[in-house]
Amino acid sequence: MSTIQEIQKEIIEDFAMFDDWIQKYEYLIDLGKELSPIDEKYKTEDNLIRGCQSRVWLHAEHTDGKIIYTADSDAIMSKGIVAILINVLSGQAPSEIATAKLDFINKIGLKEQLSPTRANGLVSMIKQMKLYALAFNN
C-alpha cells in the first residue's frame, strides 16, 4: 500500500495534466460517480458532516490497525471531493491520518477551484476524517 505522501504525489501529477477547470471538474465528477457506495445504514444524521452546503455522510471503521472510510453525498461534486480524500486517507493507520499534511489540495488548485462554501465543506470533511483517526488512535 502506498503511503499518504505517495498517493498525494500521484494526484498532483494527475491534475497537472488538466488544462482547465472543465477537465478538473469532469475528473471530480467521474471520481464521484466511481466512489464505492456507502452502506445505507450509515447514512444517518449523526454521520452528516457539518459545514457542507450539500449533504455529505462519512463513516469510518477501524480494522487491522487501519481506518476504512466510506462516504456519500447528494451532490456529485461533493462526492468527488470526498472520494479524493478517501483515496488519500482510507486504509492508512490512525496515527498517519491524524498527522497527515494534505498539501495536495493547494497544489492541485482544489481550494481555489472550489467556491468558498465548498472549500469550507472540504475543510469540514478533512476535520471529520482526522477526528475519527484521533479517536481510533486513543
Next chain:
Amino acid sequence: MLDISKIRKQFPILSRKVNGQDLVYFDNGATTQKPQAVIDSESNYYQNENSNVHRGVHFLSGLATDKFEETRNTIQAFIGAKHSHEIIFTKGTTDSINLVANGFRTLFKKGDEIIITELEHHSNIVPWQMCCEQSEATLKVIPLLDNGELDMNEFNNLLSESTKLVAVSHISNALGTINDIEEIIEKSHKIGAKVLIDGAQAASHVSINMQELNADFYCFSSHKMFGPTGVGVLYGKEEILNELSPYQGGGEMIKEVSFSGTTYAELPHKFEAGTPNIAGVIAFKSAIDFITNLGVETIAKYEDELLQYVTSEILKIEGVKIYGTAKNKSAILSFNIEGLHPYDIGMIVDKMGIAIRTGHHCAQPIMEKFNIPGTARISLAIYNTKEEIDLCINAIKKAKLMLS
C-alpha cells in the same frame, strides 16, 4: 424608452470579469449591486462630511445630521408614510423584525397567537419563536399551496380573536410569490390584530404606500435596493411604536438619564440607540433617488419581462422543475433539474461567470414542503438583460451535460 446599457454603466462592478468571463449577476435577491452615485455618496461622506449626528453644535455635525435626516424624509416620501418619525433606521430587515418582536415580548401573553407563513425567510420565523418563548404566546403557520401561494382559506381559519399579530413577507425570497398582503392586512385588522410586512424583497420591485396599504409595520433593507449594507428601515405606525418598549439602551435614545430612572426620547430616536451607520444612511438616499428616477413601475415592468423570458427559456431544458408558479410573481426563479443537485449546477455555472444562488435560501420550511435539499435561484434586477439570460441558460445546459 428604457436604456439598459445606460443603466448598466452606472454600476462599475458589472464590467468586471469573474473566472475570466464577463460577470452575469443573478443573485439580486441576496443583495443588489451599487450604482456609482451610492458609492460616491458613501465616500464623499467620509471625505467631506464625517461627524456624529444629533449631538454636536459644530458645523460638520449639523451637516451630517441634516443629510442623515434628509434620507429619512426621502424614505417617508418613497413609502408614503404619514410622519418622518415613523421611519426607524436599523441594521437591516432582520434587525427591524427583531426590534418589533422584542417589543411585543412583554405585551403578549399566554393564549395570544402570532400568525406567520410557511414561506417566510428564517428572519421572519425565528424572532417570533423567540417572542413566543418569552411571552408564552402561540405561533401559527399559514401553509403553502403547491404553486407557492399562501393557502388563504387556511389563513381565514387560523384568524381568531386570539390573533394578536400577523407577520408575513410581501414577496417570498425563495419562490418569488407576491403575497396578497392587502387582504391579509384588511382581515387581520378586522379582528384587531396588528400586521408586520417583511418587505425585503419588495421595496425596490413593487410600489408601496404605507397610508394606502395600512400595514402596522413594514421592514426593508437598503442593500437589496442598490444601497449600502448595514442599513435597514422599520416603518411603524406612530401610535404602535410609542407603545413598544425600546430595543436597546444607550446614547441618543434617552430624554433624561439618572440613577433613579431614565426617560426615553421621542420617536424615532427612542429606537436608534448608539451611533448609527451614518455614511450608509446618507448613501441610501442616492439609492432611493436612483429607483425614483427610473420609477418603481418601470422597474417592475422590465423585470417582469425578464422573468417571462427566463421562465420560458429555462422550461425548454429537459427535466427542469420550477418552484413557485404563483399568478402574481416577482423576478425570482427557483428551479431544479431532475437528477441533479442545485450545488453542482451553481458551482459549474460560477466557472462561466454566472452568479446564482443555490441552497435553501434561509427558508428551510419551504424546502421541507417540497421535499428538496434546496433549489438554484435566479433573481433579477433592472440592470440585467436578455443576453445575460441567454448566457445563463447556455451555462446551465453545459452544467447539465457535464453532470449527466
